[in-house]
Amino acid sequence: MKRRKKDLIIVESPSKAKTISHYLGDSYEVKASMGHVKDLPANKMGVNIERDFEPEYVIIKGKEKVLKELKKAAKSANKVYLASDPDREGEAIAWHIANEIGVPDKTFRIVFHEITKRAIEEALKNPEGIDIRKVDSQQARRVLDRLVGYSLSPLLWRRIDKGLSAGRVQSVALKLICDREKEIEEFVPEEYWKIEALLGYENTNFVAELFKVKGEKIQRLSKDEAEDIFKRLNGQSFFLDKVEKKQKKVKPKPPFITSTLQQEAFKFFGFTSKKTMMIAQQLYEGIDIPGKGYTALITYMRTDSVRVADHALKSVRSFIKKRFGTSYLPSKPNEYKTSSSSQDAHEAIRPVNVDLTPDDLRGKIPSDHLKLYELIWRRFVASQMKPAVIDSTIFEIKSGDYTFKATGSVLKFEGYRKVYEDTKDKDVVLPEASEGTEFTVLEIKKTQHFTKPPPRYTEASLIKTLEEKGIGRPSTYATIVSTIIDRGYVVRDKKALIPTPLGRIVSEVLVRNFPKIMDVSFTASMEEDLDRIAKGEIQWRESIKNFYMSFSKELEKASENLMKLDNYSPLKCEKCGSPMVLRKSKYGKFLACSAYPKCRNVKSLNQVEGVKNGRKGKNKGYKKRA
DNA sequence: CAGTGAGCGAGCTTCCGCTTGACTT
Numbered sequence: 001m002k003r004r005k006k007d008l009i010i011v012e013s014p015s016k017a018k019t020i021s022h023y024l025g026d027s028y029e030v031k032a033s034m035g036h037v038k039d040l041p042a043n044k045m046g047v048n049i050e051r052d053f054e055p056e057y058v059i060i061k062g063k064e065k066v067l068k069e070l071k072k073a074a075k076s077a078n079k080v081y082l083a084s085d086p087d088r089e090g091e092a093i094a095w096h097i098a099n100e101i102g103v104p105d106k107t108f109r110i111v112f113h114e115i116t117k118r119a120i121e122e123a124l125k126n127p128e129g130i131d132i133r134k135v136d137s138q139q140a141r142r143v144l145d146r147l148v149g150y151s152l153s154p155l156l157w158r159r160i161d162k163g164l165s166a167g168r169v170q171s172v173a174l175k176l177i178c179d180r181e182k183e184i185e186e187f188v189p190e191e192y193w194k195i196e197a198l199l200g201y202e203n204t205n206f207v208a209e210l211f212k213v214k215g216e217k218i219q220r221l222s223k224d225e226a227e228d229i230f231k232r233l234n235g236q237s238f239f240l241d242k243v244e245k246k247q248k249k250v251k252p253k254p255p256f257i258t259s260t261l262q263q264e265a266f267k268f269f270g271f272t273s274k275k276t277m278m279i280a281q282q283l284y285e286g287i288d289i290p291g292k293g294y295t296a297l298i299t300y301m302r303t304d305s306v307r308v309a310d311h312a313l314k315s316v317r318s319f320i321k322k323r324f325g326t327s328y329l330p331s332k333p334n335e336y337k338t339s340s341s342s343q344d345a346h347e348a349i350r351p352v353n354v355d356l357t358p359d360d361l362r363g364k365i366p367s368d369h370l371k372l373y374e375l376i377w378r379r380f381v382a383s384q385m386k387p388a389v390i391d392s393t394i395f396e397i398k399s400g401d402y403t404f405k406a407t408g409s410v411l412k413f414e415g416y417r418k419v420y421e422d423t424k425d426k427d428v429v430l431p432e433a434s435e436g437t438e439f440t441v442l443e444i445k446k447t448q449h450f451t452k453p454p455p456r457y458t459e460a461s462l463i464k465t466l467e468e469k470g471i472g473r474p475s476t477y478a479t480i481v482s483t484i485i486d487r488g489y490v491v492r493d494k495k496a497l498i499p500t501p502l503g504r505i506v507s508e509v510l511v512r513n514f515p516k517i518m519d520v521s522f523t524a525s526m527e528e529d530l531d532r533i534a535k536g537e538i539q540w541r542e543s544i545k546n547f548y549m550s551f552s553k554e555l556e557k558a559s560e561n562l563m564k565l566d567n568y569s570p571l572k573c574e575k576c577g578s579p580m581v582l583r584k585s586k587y588g589k590f591l592a593c594s595a596y597p598k599c600r601n602v603k604s605l606n607q608v609e610g611v612k613n614g615r616k617g618k619n620k621g622y623k624k625r626a
Numbered sequence: 627c628a629g630t631g632a633g634c635g636a637g638c639t640t641c642c643g644c645t646t647g648a649c650t651t
Contacts, residue, residue, distance in 0.1 A: 014646070034644085035643080035645025036645075042641095043640095089644055141642080141643085144641095145641050148641070149640060152640085153639075157638095162638075162639055163638090165639085165640050166640080168641075169641085169643095170641085302644090476644095479643095585629040586629080590629060590630090597630085602628085602629060
């Protein structure tokens with residue numbers, strides 16, 4: 001029998017290739033591109049500004065082999081289906097591959113949003129061409145990032161130090177951290193006082209806090225006010241004036257996406273984003289489980305969508321019914337809304353097989369892997385369970401002109417919290433009392449408090465903020481944090497991210513000279529343009545030209561400004577108040593007081609006083625290129 | 627680790643986003 005030529009399907013991830021190959025059988029060959037195969041050259045700008053921003057694409061170092069294999073497979077294939085992810089970057093990957101393999105007559109583009117047999121077969125029935133407008137939106141994104149990054153970084157080399165970097169994403173992340181630090185430094189704590197009464201009725205004691213005086217809500221009480229009220233309350237009676245009972249339903253949170261997984265793994269286990277992603281990758285690729293062989297445990301871990309495949313929804317609902325009973329199962333599936341900025345290329349992060357419980361895996365996979373799997377599993381199961389029900393009671397208690405408030409809350413039905421405990425709130429029980437009841441006064445307390453500055457960013461809260469502003473992508477959140485630490489802009493002190501003097505100088509220089517790019521809303525407005533390009537409303541070169549007209553002017557001005565300023569830094573000497581300036585010694589650059597030799601204060605650029613774990617001089621040299 | 631530019635000059639550093647190994651230690 002004559003052997004039929006196979007059809008070739010090209011996806012991005014090798015694990016995905018394996019799964020699809022398993023679904024489709026022998027008539028298809030499935031190969032992976034492992035992400036992008038072509039890009040702008042690393043060692044130069046690679047964008048010809050005079051020729052309408054013509055990009056120069058080269059094959060990415062190390063991808064020659066992949067491309068050669070794809071080319072060979074394409075040549076002998078019956079048809080070629082480009083099945084890279086259904087988003088902007090995926091479209092560009094398909095385009096680059098199509099251009100390289102050079103068999104246009106038998107090349108098609110297919111897209112699918114979930115990796116199921118049916119979705120793939122459906123996609124194969126509807127082959128399309130490459131959406132060049134989507135590709136163009138990627139080109140605009142890529143070229144803009146290159147223009148910004150490769151123009152700003154050299155400015156920093158000239159002005160501050162070699163090897164520094166700046167870019168649309170990392171520099172805004174740095175700015176957030178620096179702004180927060182400034183807020184903390186400038187924060188002046190304000191004193192205020194609280195008055196609380198410990199009251200009793202029958203066998204129950206509870207605490208009520210003063211919140212109104214003569215029917216007016218109080219602001220912060222001063223010490224004198226508090227003492228005055230405290231005196232007046234001495235020996236007075238307390239009556240229950242108003243009772244308000246409410247039932248609160250607390251819904252479960254949606255299943256994980258990359259950013260929320262990183263946040264929760266940090267919160268519960270203290271994992272860095274890098275560690276979380278490394279473990280998640282292994283859970284996705286599959287782990288050798290004794291008795292089962294290699295098993296993929298979770299869906300794709302780089303996603304910004306909370307969408308769940310229908311079959312997974314069915315499984316989890318029958319699991320909940322079987323395990324916890326119908327009282328925990330909503331009558332119809334809980335629905336969640338994916339962020340409007342998502343391109344919805346992948347599902348939410350969930351267990352591949354919900355029937356494989358964390359208990360089944362205990363002792364069979366490494367403990368950190370189990371922890372993360374359990375977190376993902378619990379979050380997913382909980383997301384399809386009923387809300388928790390809380391009975392809340394509010395007492396308004398009067399004593400003359402003074403009104404106190406006490407809030408009780410009792411968990412009536414645990415619902416999803418049976419599986420995912422996202423709160424440690426304990427029950428607060430108020431007595432069963434009717435309006436008019438007099439309470440026993442056990443104690444009246446006045447306590448001193450101070451307003452607190454906002455907390456420093458942690459890795460998790462920074463990523464949360466970046467995601468909310470649409471800055472960065474699931475595949476880059478972990479590396480954004482690594483980059484600003486590796487550059488010496490930021491140090492990690494336990495969980496907090498603290499800017500170094502270097503980081504603050506870089507941030508300040510960039511904000512002063514490039515306020516638009518350093519604004520947190522810059523990426524959002526870029527995305528609007530990219531959307532218009534993808535819709536065919538504007539040309540990508542027009543859009544970039546538009547941006548570059550003002551950017552190049554800013555660049556020129558900044559270049560002049562920076563050359564004028566001599567060894568400028570925005571930091572002040574904490575000993576004498578004079579500006580600190582950049583100096584060079586045989587060990588490298590450092591900061592010195594400009595009042596030298598009267599003031600001999602110095603500090604190193606990339607360390608924060610009192611923080612041990614700054615860069616220890618390792619990795620300072622340049623990495624050798626392959 | 628401590629510390630206050632200046633011989634000359636070539637060559638290097640860098641972005642964001644997509645994906646895994648192939649390398650050392």
